[in-house]
Amino acid sequence: xxxxxxxxxxxxxxxxxxxxxxxxxRTLNLRLSMPSGREAAERVERWLRQHQVQxxxxxxxxxxxxNGSEGGVAVxxxxxxxxxxxxxxxxxxxxxxxxxxxxxVVTLAPMRALLEAAPRRREQTPMSAPAEPVTLAALxxxxxxxxxxxxxxxxxxxGVRDRGPFMETEMLRLFGSLAATVxxxxxRERRLRAAVQSAxxxxx
Numbered sequence: 001x002x003x004x005x006x007x008x009x010x011x012x013x014x015x016x017x018x019x020x021x022x023x024x025x026r027t028l029n030l031r032l033s034m035p036s037g038r039e040a041a042e043r044v045e046r047w048l049r050q051h052q053v054q055x056x057x058x059x060x061x062x063x064x065x066x067n068g069s070e071g072g073v074a075v076x077x078x079x080x081x082x083x084x085x086x087x088x089x090x091x092x093x094x095x096x097x098x099x100x101x102x103x104x105v106v107t108l109a110p111m112r113a114l115l116e117a118a119p120r121r122r123e124q125t126p127m128s129a130p131a132e133p134v135t136l137a138a139l140x141x142x143x144x145x146x147x148x149x150x151x152x153x154x155x156x157x158x159g160v161r162d163r164g165p166f167m168e169t170e171m172l173r174l175f176g177s178l179a180a181t182v183x184x185x186x187x188r189e190r191r192l193r194a195a196v197q198s199a200x201x202x203x204x
Contacts, residue, residue, distance in 0.1 A: 014100065022060040026051070030076050031064035031102065037079035044083045049181040052092050052108045053195045065102040080104065091117030111199035115154060118177040136175060143189055146196040147171050153203035174199075 018027070028047050030040050044061060051059050066074025084096045084106065091113035096106040136144055151170040155163045178195045182188055 018060060018099075018103075022058070026056055026059045027062065028059070029062040030080070031062050035076060037075040040076040041079040041083050044080050045087065046183055048083075048087055048106060048108065049092055050183075052111060052114065053181050053198050055111070055198060056108055059106050059108065060099065060103060061096075061106055062103045077102070089117075090114070110202050111195070112202040114181075115174055115177050115199055118173055136171065139189060139192075143193050143196070144171075146193055146200070147175055150174055150196050150200050150203075153200060157203060 028044065030043065035043060040063070048059070048061075061080060063074070063077040063080045066077050081096075081104075084093065084104070087093045088095060088109075091109050094107040094109045094113070096104050099105045136147065139147075148167065148171060151167055151174055152163055154174065155166060155170055160166060174196075178192060178199065181195050182191045
């Protein structure tokens with residue numbers, strides 16, 4: 001949603017440059033809807049995870065300064081900063097910086113950073129005949145095939161020569177990381193496949 005209020009002077013010039021740099025699709029304006037801190041945190045996390053899958057590079061998050069907040073506490077701004085720190089730790093974003101007192105430029109991390117940040121059991125027990133993960137049984141054949149291909153590339157990048165014994169655990173690990181980028185809703189499995197394909201492109 002775009003703010004239709006006219007802005008003039010230096011602020012208007014900055015807004016014009018931001019619209020050219022980021023556009024509506026790479027801008028999240030929390031200031032317009034005035035969410036609670038919890039709502040803002042959920043929206044920011046979901047939005048940034050989706051843009052990581054889309055390989056959006058840099059995005060703009062407008063939080064507002066909190067001037068109208070009770071007690072002058074910038075609830076949305078502070079909630080967003082907490083999310084930024086957590087997502088940087090988990091490999092969703094590379095970093096963030098204050099753009100204006102009420103907005104931040106966030107740099108998305110590559111999908112590979114997300115996958116490599118997820119815990120990996122290095123003490124996995126080899127299995128003679130790895131089976132398809134039970135928890136992935138509900139997925140269709142194409143989705144499981146893509147996950148297996150991604151697991152193979154991930155293990156190859158680690159120098160694992162005998163991939164078979166570790167395939168099940170790696171598929172589960174990758175699925176857990178990627179599922180977090182795909183919110184519930186129609187065509188969720190299709191969007192999961194898009195996330196897998198986005199991640200695979202970084203191993204080529």
